[in-house]
Amino acid sequence: MPAFITFGRILFAVLFLYSGASKLFGIQATADLLTAKVTIPAIVAPYTQQIETFVGMPFMQLLAITIGGFEIIAGLMIAVNVLARFFAILLIIFVCFTTFYFHDFWNQPAPDNAKTLIDALKNLSLIGALFIIAGYGRGPRRDDPAYGDV
Helix, strand or coil: CHHHHHHHHHHHHHHHHHHHHHHHHCHHHHHHHHHHHCCCCCCCHHHHHHHHHHHCCCHHHHHHHHHHHHHHHHHHHHHHCCCHHHHHHHHHHHHHHHHHHHCCHHHCCHHHHHHHHHHHHHHHHHHHHHHHHHHHCCCCCCCCCCCCCC
16 A cells, blocks of 8 residues: 555656746746736835845746746655655645636636636645645554554
């Protein structure tokens, strides 16, 4: 059974590894998509301008690099089972935000929202799998039964 779980974690992590790598290889395209979908609140805008000045690049490009790096790191950590609960919880939050901002089927007319609805449902399934990883953690130890009483 542990071999299946390990294999499942690795296969699950491939999605985040690929997604993060594609964001890093297409930073400008990712930044353009972020600019189109995400608006910076007015209260935070002065801080983002300070970050832009400090780093020397637009904030959305920096955000694209950060998101791509986060997805790769989180995918690797889940695949190798190091801090899996922590990164699963972070990914739950990330996928919730991604679904809200990028798969907003409720803002689209009925026939045009089918693909977006399916993408949102896929993200819901990912959130469910991440909850399983967060709940299961590193898995049973040698002395622990595989499935204890709840």
